[in-house]
Amino acid sequence: MASNKMWAGRSETATAKIADDFNSSIAVDCRMFKEDITGSMAHAAMLGAKGIIKPNEADEIIAGLEGILSDIQSGALPIDMEAEDIHMFVEAVLTERIGDVGKKLHTARSRNDQVALDTRMYLRAQANEIIALTRTLALAIADKAEEYKEYIVPGYTHLQRAQPISFGHHLMAYAMMLLRDIERLKDARRRMNVSPIGSCALAGTTYDTDRYFEAEKLGFDSICLNSIDGVSDRDFCAELISAIAIEMMHLSRFSEELILWSSWEFKFIELSDEYTTGSSIMPQKKNPDMAELIRGKTGRVYGDLMGILTVLKGLPLAYNKDMQEDKESVFDAVDTVKMCLEVANGMIPGMKAKRENMLKAAGEGFINATDLADYLVVKGLPFRSAYKISGRIVARCIAEGKILENLSLEEYKEYSVLFENDLYEAINLRNCMEKRTSVGGTSIASVQMQVDYVRETLK
């Protein structure tokens, strides 16, 4: 039986059912129906304006496309999952509805430039949404940092208690990461916003088209200047997933800390009941499932990135059907990061810090030992000698089950005559935190400055 496919030029027999199913991408690309239809409207308008089709034909096509768009949106026109892809579906319905004039729409274009166009338009809108969600999270973190800027907590290196810091300072590190994520997303969006339409199959066209007309109508900043690149380039997918993958890595590190901090071992924070779960067997449990899932889903986004890079790496120019696989990975990455951000945006405002537990942990780990050494430096000792003395005092405290604050001045004097009563001020945890007034340091004023900076930047 002869094929009735729109693209059946030379074939004598129809394709096998399983081949059709295998070839079909409608289940994935149907979400681009709006971009496909508005792209086609701009194309029809250009064809009409340039006299490639008659102006009244362009109008008929545009009116037909408008009808299809509103019918899909209202649910009156369900998308046929038996169609090959969204481009074929829209064109088939158009011709069904307005007759032969609908067949003129595909003049001076190809599905190759059409799919590149639709995907860029869809993803630039998605990039905007991810940026907005990221902004909300950065601001929520800044609010928490301001609320908890006076809470003293151990700062860690090697997951060993290191120096006293403000809990707000620790939180603000994540806000800074999110600011960079927003920059990366904006950058990816900017490079993506270049119109491929008019590249046609790969070589451009003999028709007197106006690519700038279409690009401008569709909100692009410029057009691709090489038609082969126009249909072959999927950098914008790889770049967006890569920005998302880095952002997921940040969300995952944050989640890991939320999980640690809400454990019984730390007890630094409590997440709200709305964003934790219980156990079906252990009644005492409050599990940080949401944070764990964000951490877990980071893995699949890395998979999406590897997927797209691997699909593209061996492809000869120009279009190859392998490229149809681009959408599954990039859509998955987009959907995943949006979901994770929405959950984080719900979870963070309800996070409660436990001041006493933080202070207790800060008091137990000799995290003021650096300040003890610095005290002797101020009194004139070279840092290396001061460091040694401070180390010996810590060792003694550990042996005697004491902390630095417990030793008497007489005991301190056994190690150095430079010790005076003001040493206790110097090793007071709050003072240790507050003295770190260097720009970007952990003093309360510095934390507030960071909070103000993030709010100002995100205005």
Ligand code: ARG
């Ligand atoms: N569904 C296809 C894709 O997503 C559209 C482009 C098809 N082009 C072609 N020459 N078969 O890549």
